[in-house]
Amino acid sequence: MATPASQADITLAIAFDAPTDATHARDLALNLGLPLLGLLADQQQPCPYQALLLVAGRQLAVQLTGKGAPGPLRVDFGSGAMRHRRKSGANELLGRAMGIGKKTQLRVLDGTAGLGRDAFVLADLGARVTLCERSAVVAHLLRSGIEAAVGSDDDWLSSVAQRMELRAGETCELSLLPGQFDVVYLDPMFPPRDKRAAVKKDMAVFQRLLGASASGAAAAELLGWALAQDVARVVVKRPVRAPALGERPVSHCIRGKTVRYDVYVLRSLTA
Ligand SMILES: C[S@@+](CC[C@H](N)C(=O)[O-])C[C@H]1O[C@@H](n2cnc3c(N)ncnc32)[C@H](O)[C@@H]1O
Structure with a gap:
């Protein structure tokens, strides 16, 4: 739902x-x-x-609406920011955490799809990504962005978006087949709601759209669900200094300047 x-x-x-x-x-x-x-x-x-x-x-x-409101929030995978992210090298950390390259066409379930930015990066790195998003409004925004990219004249954009499939609803309600996905990716992270922090304007709109639906307990529950699936690994994006989610020890971490990927290895990706 x-x-x-x-x-x-x-x-x-x-x-x-x-x-x-x-x-x-x-x-x-x-x-x-x-x-x-x-x-x-x-x-x-x-x-x-x-x-x-x-x-x-x-x-x-x-x-x-109202005076001084920031520009519209939309899902535009062809934007300058997405193209810049592709070239910036930051994607390498995410790719390494997920095990890109260890297996041809990794099958990923992104259980916290949001605006689909990480999923697009993963699809651009060659993975097939199923995105699950529980907010109905966000899922509609995302679907329109994926459809626009699929229908684009830009062959690169269109081919990447064709590796993305959206399911609207709660991830924990999915019934996965054994071995259906190699990796579950979770990004329950939000920039702080601290007004002093320079929360990017589009992310501030996004947070208000989601309302109070995000909580640490819910994120830990989602991780518990992911760890119970028949997948090779689960990867969780965290703020670099935040504690790990849940009780289970992390297998290893890939650290960037502001974010960290906690990797839970359940079995070999190459098996
Ligand atoms: C921080 S955002 C993810 C941003 C995303 N990684 C990106 O690159 O755009 C988290 C998103 O996950 C969704 N979400 C959180 N828990 C979920 C769950 N249990 N099932 C489905 N979606 C969930 C939220 O509605 C929100 O849109």
């Missing part, structure tokens, strides 16, 4: 860019149980909702 949009920390409604988007917007409003406002250009100011889910063609975006 996906987490309903009503659990967000913000009041949310749907608006659309052009009259041709009306049907898609209405279907989405019914699906998510959100109010449908109508054309974006017709909306009254100030907007009575704190954020709008904007429909523009097949692309979705979340836009906070």
